Amino acid sequence: MDALPIFMNIKQQRCVVIGGGEVATRKVLMLRKAGAAVEVCSPELYPELQALVDQGDILHTAATFHPQQLDGARLVVAATDDELVNQAVSEQAQARNIPVNVVDAPALCTFTMPSIVDRSPIVIAISSGGAAPVLARSIRSKIETMVPATYGRLATLAARFRERVKQHFPTTQQRRMFWEEVLQGAIGEQVLAGQELAAEAALVQKLEQPAIAPRGEVYLVGGGPGDPDLLTFRALRLMQQADVCVYDKLVSPEVMELVRRDAELVYVGKARDQHTLPQEEINELLVRLAQEGKRVLRLKGGDPFIFGRGGEEIETLMAHGVPFQVVPGVTAASGVASYAGIPLTHRDFAQTCIFTTGHLKDGTVDLDWTALVRPQQTVVIYMGLAALPEICQQLIAHGLSADTPAAVVQHGTLPSQRVVTESLQNLAAKVAEAHLKSPSLIVIGGVVGLRSKLAWFEGEAGV
Numbered sequence: 001m002d003a004l005p006i007f008m009n010i011k012q013q014r015c016v017v018i019g020g021g022e023v024a025t026r027k028v029l030m031l032r033k034a035g036a037a038v039e040v041c042s043p044e045l046y047p048e049l050q051a052l053v054d055q056g057d058i059l060h061t062a063a064t065f066h067p068q069q070l071d072g073a074r075l076v077v078a079a080t081d082d083e084l085v086n087q088a089v090s091e092q093a094q095a096r097n098i099p100v101n102v103v104d105a106p107a108l109c110t111f112t113m114p115s116i117v118d119r120s121p122i123v124i125a126i127s128s129g130g131a132a133p134v135l136a137r138s139i140r141s142k143i144e145t146m147v148p149a150t151y152g153r154l155a156t157l158a159a160r161f162r163e164r165v166k167q168h169f170p171t172t173q174q175r176r177m178f179w180e181e182v183l184q185g186a187i188g189e190q191v192l193a194g195q196e197l198a199a200e201a202a203l204v205q206k207l208e209q210p211a212i213a214p215r216g217e218v219y220l221v222g223g224g225p226g227d228p229d230l231l232t233f234r235a236l237r238l239m240q241q242a243d244v245c246v247y248d249k250l251v252s253p254e255v256m257e258l259v260r261r262d263a264e265l266v267y268v269g270k271a272r273d274q275h276t277l278p279q280e281e282i283n284e285l286l287v288r289l290a291q292e293g294k295r296v297l298r299l300k301g302g303d304p305f306i307f308g309r310g311g312e313e314i315e316t317l318m319a320h321g322v323p324f325q326v327v328p329g330v331t332a333a334s335g336v337a338s339y340a341g342i343p344l345t346h347r348d349f350a351q352t353c354i355f356t357t358g359h360l361k362d363g364t365v366d367l368d369w370t371a372l373v374r375p376q377q378t379v380v381i382y383m384g385l386a387a388l389p390e391i392c393q394q395l396i397a398h399g400l401s402a403d404t405p406a407a408v409v410q411h412g413t414l415p416s417q418r419v420v421t422e423s424l425q426n427l428a429a430k431v432a433e434a435h436l437k438s439p440s441l442i443v444i445g446g447v448v449g450l451r452s453k454l455a456w457f458e459g460e461a462g463v
Helices: 022-033 047-054 083-095 133-146 151-168 172-184 186-192 196-207 233-241 279-291 310-319 332-339 388-397 424-434 446-454
Strands: 014-018 037-041 059-061 075-078 100-102 115-119 122-126 217-222 244-247 264-267 295-300 324-327 352-357 377-382 405-410 418-423 440-444
Touching: 014 022, 014 083, 022 037, 022 047, 022 075, 047 059, 075 083, 083 100, 115 133, 115 151, 122 133, 122 151, 151 172, 151 186, 151 196, 172 186, 186 196, 217 233, 217 279, 217 310, 233 295, 233 324, 244 279, 279 295, 279 310, 310 324, 332 377, 332 405, 332 440, 388 424, 388 440, 405 424, 405 446, 418 424, 418 446, 440 446
Parallel strands: 014 037, 014 075, 037 059, 075 100, 217 295, 217 324, 244 264, 244 295, 352 377
Antiparallel strands: 115 122, 377 440, 405 418, 405 440
């Protein structure tokens, strides 16, 4: 983040606005809405500001800017049409360690004023750090249509019952699960429909029931190949309600950013010959966490059932009677090839497509070479980068043409994506020269030749 988003309590605090025009008026109204004691310093005032002065809602100093006007201020806004004055306000405010905002001058600001969706006590702020205020306002307009005004009533109801819920449920986890059920269930719908008395009665009745220990569950979720936009809606929902996230090496940082902020994170990543936890211990960890009553997100790169060992994990969960859900993800073969501009099938080049792994359980690369060299076929190899020279050599030895187009894609679907294309016989040497690293995917077949025409992903670094 370029800036830390915070919400500042300025109720009854002296906030100074330098400038008395239309722009200054908007800033004054915003500060007043937050309960600030506003003082405007300007020789002249916009009519709406003059009305506020006449009503006694704000103070007015009828003078040009002077540094002493900032003394004792909690916050300062410069909104004049004179750049030199605005710069002076910024310098004097910073010299006094007072937060300052200069309208349309991000470089002079120590804080920016966001676009706001007000559903008090719920307040949503959208900021571009001053880089694109029109875009921030556009995003605000979209959120306005998605968050009904009645959400404020929902928050008010929750505030009234917060202490009673805290007394009823001894643990943070129990309270969280209770509120999720209330706010996302029938009671929440009653509030949104304007039936607040009925909702409150239902909430009271629910609190009269004995507290039940939380029921653990495991969510086996495919995180896709890297781009968070490829996640499913269901995956996002479960990622936001999990108590603990058990994740692997192939889950991108961008996807991890969407996991609930206060969830416990447990890394169990694997690399070639380097296992943070053996698979059997991961299986047992999922069982133990669920038996503790936690909602466990098992987040995997790609799809959990395609070289993701998801089958092994749910076997263990079923053996211990642990409830679970499986959410498929976009597997690397599909997502990475698409972003690289390589169709996996094509009427002129490939009628079949086969997925295989270049790293077997016993550590060998003893693949079914005969099956991999069939004509009119695309071969996608996961986890094969370390064995790429041997893979290429074996495929040629078993009958695949040395001139077959082939590609290696690193960090597929992400802005850091890099693609190397070459004939099968020269691929390993070119990949080594380019210093590609894992995670990378190998694609072999005539369809790779279409990349020169179909490459579309502008975020690609290229090789």
